Amino acid sequence: MTVLQCANDIKYVQYLSTIIASLGAASMGTSFSWSSPSIPMLTSSDSPIGVQLTHEQASWVASCFPLGMIPGSILAGVSLSKIGHKNIFFCCSVLFLTSWILVTVSNSLTLLVTGRIIGGLAGGAQISILQLYVGEIADKNIRGKLAVFPTANAQVGLLIGLGIGPFVSFQAYSIICAVIALVYGVTVLFIPQSPYFLMKKDKEQDAQKSLQMLIATLRTKNKNEASLQEIRSTIEYQTKNKFTIKKLLVERRYRNSLLMVIVIKTLSDFSGGYAINSYVQTVLDESNSSLSPEVASLIYGVIQVVSIFSSAFLIDKVGRKPLSIVSSGGAALALISEGVYFYLKDVKHIDTNDFNFLPVLALCIYRLMVSLSLSSLPYVLVSELFSVDAKEMCALIFGTYSSILMFTNIKIFNPILEAAGFHTLFWIFSASCILAIVFVAVLLPETKGISFNAIQDKLDSKK
Template sequence: MTAKTRSHWKEYGTAFCATLITATAGTCYGWPSPTLPYLKSKESDIKTSADEASWIVSIMILCSALTPIPSAYFADRFGRKTCLLLGAIPFIIGWVLVIVAKSVAVLYVARMFSGLGYGIVYTVAPMYTGEIATNEVRGALSTLITLMNKVGILAQYCIGPFVSMRTLAAINLILPISFVITFIFVPESPYYYLKFERSERAERSLRHLRSGDIRLELKNIEVSVQEDMKNKGTWSDLIREATNRKALWITLGVFTIQQLCGSAAVVAYAQDIFSVTGSKIEDYKESIILGCVQVATCCLSVVLVDRLGRKPLLVLSSLGVGLMNGTIGTYFYFYAQNKEDVAHLHWLPITAILIYIVCYAIGLSTVPYVIIGEMFPTNVKLYASCVAHIYTGISMFTVQKLFQVVKDAWGIYTVFWGFSIFSLLGLMFMLIVLPETKGKSFACIQAQLRRDVAKDNARKLITVEY
């Protein structure tokens, strides 16, 4: 085994320990799917209405928008590793509250704590994995964040239908505790140490992550950090600096498409959606199939993101989810008009949803977290990450909450047609605006953004003169 291969294995091992916390986030994200049918049933010891169920789903994501700013400050001041370790505490509290819950109000509070942890994790984890990785595997390591999230969701689909709500919560409690025990022993980001001129600690961290001679890479990282830190980054730099402004516009655009294609609603309401498809397969089995397909496709994305590139995967993903959303919406429309007319097509919804999941998982699910780790210089990366995740949290909450409202008011087919329109609009955005960053260093990406900004300014000047 070569030194380069050993280094890559070390990077994957460290990233795996770090992303155990995103698997915990996945358990929180997927938990409502097998749990809501029970809570809304007559057998439930916590009587829950449809409106209360929609709040149980969405309040977690709403609260996730509260923690990016404080976690950004904390990660910048005390380190990415410390912040991620503290991020496990809200998850632990959340699952303990579910175990002891006797009312819907306690479930709300439990989901709020889970949301606080969710916001911390998705602000800091992309930065940590992006900073410990070499250029060759940075994309693959960043996609591990989403892969582990999908593993957590799959665990809910597989275990939830067969155990009680409280037993499922007790099982889920194992993950954040395991994360704390393992992550204590991994190194801090060398970028963080060099930002505070702690060269010896940065060298020890890099030696832990690499095999062979690290002197050249350490020097390159040091130069990159010094270049980024010449001017101390501030919140206003995200808007004032033209390259940061363009990167933020691109990043928020990608995350908008990720949410408005409907993924948050499909995952959280999976069993409810399958219950109205007319399929002959039991709802929970369809959810398990969906979860398995998510995980398998995310594994494929880990392999493809550093081979095919970011842009091709996102374009293919947007096209696929747009077409499948349209197909699902059309089926539900005819099913609502006269279910007998489409009885022979009972296989279509599950097939279309599975293709949707494949298309979503291969690009929109994973690549946005790669992009946010690559598009910004070190001095403003945390600020950009927290802005993106506040925005994403609000968008995801809106999608999850309005799914039930629109479904009840205008039919489930209207929801999926809306998702289809937004997905196809996103396809055009990807083709026109998104740059390719595959295999490029952070410095090269920044140089490309500066060239793009210069071209944009030149076009504006020509337009004004004309």
């Protein structure tokens, strides 16, 4: 929740703080896309760790990162009120750095998996609290834009994996990712702590300094006593009205906000984003495209970065609902086309040489459309739909559930592929996109430019 409603000048500290905090999302993105260039190397006879992995072992290496995210989400949720967002961010940077060091020096499956799980701990913590931090420091008029930045930075991390990973050695790529984690750890020390957290700790002077930094523009650094008083009132209300599981289950606005986020996160993840990103080079290798898998995956990565940054500029202008409907519809059509190609090629054994451009084209259109809104929508909603007293518990539930979803998506990719083929996978993903269209159009409230109180009133409405 945010009450930092000040001048229309550019609040550069809010932008910088969001970008720096989101470097953790970039580290998470490199960890996800690491699988795409690395799995083919690890399963080859010339494995960079000295041990050739089976496809089953490789699927565990790919999925153990989100597996580590599950306890990471829980640990971040229970420690947030004690040490705050900023300190958790720094701990995440240390874990990411440790993870990449272990991956770099790996000479066995055990060491490789250990490094990936440690990175997952950091990723789970990031996904639980990053959007809460952004929501607490952002002005209402740029809240949607800033809420997209973590996803945008994650896409930049994915691009690094897809654009650099195939062209450098296994160890060199890990070192590059370690440098990102190091930069994250150093820069995050300079961002302001959330004024909400400081007020909860009865550090009013520190909260005032943090608030003054956050509302600073390129032309002024005026204090905003009204905002500080509103934060104080919010914290007092939260203290008097302790949030409990009973409230979550009984009161409509709490239940509705959590259900909205859980459903849209489920549909977003089962649209295939994480699974495809982890195996994009494998998919492209099977497509018989005239482009090499390495070049095609680079194009795929560039498109998703361009799309997510476009989303940052469109979301507060077009609105969440229209953008999400277009995003889901375009992604569904692209996935259906991808499924049809592999069905004709692998099941009907029809000559598809004249259409070898289609898999790369459809995959790029899919990434363009899904990154436009559907992939980032759950994280935007986390920063908007949860009331201030419910944020910490709901974020803990959301982070843990998200980690389980990611693990499930990546782990089941290979078994479904071997049992039913690429076409079945892509059609499952497209069905999820179609369901997302229905859900967003019928049930999701539009939150563009609406205050948090008005959003809560909508969620509490019996209609």
